Amino acid sequence: SQQGEEDPQALSIQEGENATMNCSYKTSINNLQWYRQNSGRGLVHLILIRSNEREKHSGRLRVTLDTSKKSSSLLITASRAADTASYFCATDGGAQKLVFGQGTRLTINP
Amino acid sequence: ETGVTQTPRHLVMGMTNKKSLKCEQHLGHNAMYWYKQSAKKPLELMFVYNFKEQTENNSVPSRFSPECPNSSHLFLHLHTLQPEDSALYLCASSQGWGPETQYFGPGTRLLVL
Numbered sequence: 714s715q716q717g718e719e720d721p722q723a724l725s726i727q728e729g730e731n732a733t734m735n736c737s738y739k740t741s742i743n744n745l746q747w748y749r750q751n752s753g754r755g756l757v758h759l760i761l762i763r764s765n766e767r768e769k770h771s772g773r774l775r776v777t778l779d780t781s782k783k784s785s786s787l788l789i790t791a792s793r794a795a796d797t798a799s800y801f802c803a804t805d806g807g808a809q810k811l812v813f814g815q816g817t818r819l820t821i822n823p
Numbered sequence: 824e825t826g827v828t829q830t831p832r833h834l835v836m837g838m839t840n841k842k843s844l845k846c847e848q849h850l851g852h853n854a855m856y857w858y859k860q861s862a863k864k865p866l867e868l869m870f871v872y873n874f875k876e877q878t879e880n881n882s883v884p885s886r887f888s889p890e891c892p893n894s895s896h897l898f899l900h901l902h903t904l905q906p907e908d909s910a911l912y913l914c915a916s917s918q919g920w921g922p923e924t925q926y927f928g929p930g931t932r933l934l935v936l
Contacts, residue, residue, distance in 0.1 A: 743922055755827070755913055755927035756866075801866070805922030810879060813866040 717745075717802040717814035725820040732789040734817040736802030737782075745778060746803045746811065747787050756801065759787075792821045826850040829914050829928035836904065837936050844899040844931050846914030854920040855897040857889060860911040860930070872897060873920035904935045 720735045736745070744763045748756040762769045762778045762785065769776045775788040789796055799818045803811040826849040836842050848855060857869040871879035872891040886908075888900040897914055911932050915925040 746922075746924065748927075753911065753930070753932065755829075755929045756915075756925075758924050758926065761924055809921045810868055810871065811922055811925065812868075815863075815865045 717804045717812060719800070719802055719814045719817040721817060722815070723818045723820070725822060726792060728792055728794055728821050728823050730792055732792050732796070732819055732821075734787045734800050734819070736785045736787070736804075736814060738785075738802075738804045739783065742780075742804045744805060745785050747774075747776060747785075748801045748803060748813075750799045750801065750816070752798075759800075789819075794821050794823055797821045827914060827916055827926050827928035829912075829931050831931060832929065833932045833934075835934045835936065836901070838904060838906070840904075841900070841902040843901065844912055844914075844933075846897040846899075846928055848895055848897075848914075848916040848926070848928075850916060850918075850926060852916040852918050852926070853894055854917045854923075855891060855894070856915040856917075856925065857897065857899055858913040858915065860913055861909075866913070870899075871920065878920060901933075904933075906935050909933055909935045 717736050717738045746761045747759045750756045760771050760776050762776050773790045778785045799816040801813050801816040803813045828847050830845045854873045859867045868881050869883045870889045875891045890898040911930045913930045914928040917923040917925045
């Protein structure tokens with residue numbers, strides 16, 4: 714089965730609220746990445762967190778990694794309509810490739 | 824958009840047609856990838872090329888034939904496709920081969936009739 718699984722599958726919030734998405738994985742990793750995809754377009758890299766890091770920030774994004782629980786979370790603070798997209802986590806599982814989850818579809822309501 | 828371009832953006836083809844998808848990266852990267860994205864399924868890695876050499880073929884049917892003439896260009900040749908091959912085909916590149924940050928093109932939306 715897939716390496717990374719996002720939760721929830723869909724999330725709808727009001728503009729200005731915070732959005733939290735979770736990713737769980739099965740095997741040991743070297744790094745975990747989060748990507749965003751606007752409808753029908755390519756994926757855009759957001760942030761990479763290495764296995765020896767616990768938290769990383771980039772603008773309104775905050776990513777945490779708990780290797781003991783094999784899980785990561787992506788927090789988007791002060792959400793905007795432009796944040797509406799699907800968000801994917803990707804892990805390497807110790808292999809020389811990325812494996813993507815099915816994604817969380819985030820909708821920001823005005 | 825990133826420095827990865829894909830053409831065409833949309834393609835409709837019959838099952839007996841032959842067509843090609845093109846990907847070009849302007850980032851000076853050494854690795855390039857083809858992914859297939861179908862509705863309600865995770866992104867599926869199809870092929871990986873590192874320094875023009877194929878390093879991964881993820882059990883893809885032979886009706887998909889990749890070609891990588893140099894580190895900047897990647898093609899996916901299509902022939903005798905099936906309706907279930909309809910999907911968004913994404914090209915990506917990375918500096919090196921492995922679990923590095925990947926830069927994606929906008930994709931080709933393929934419909935097989």
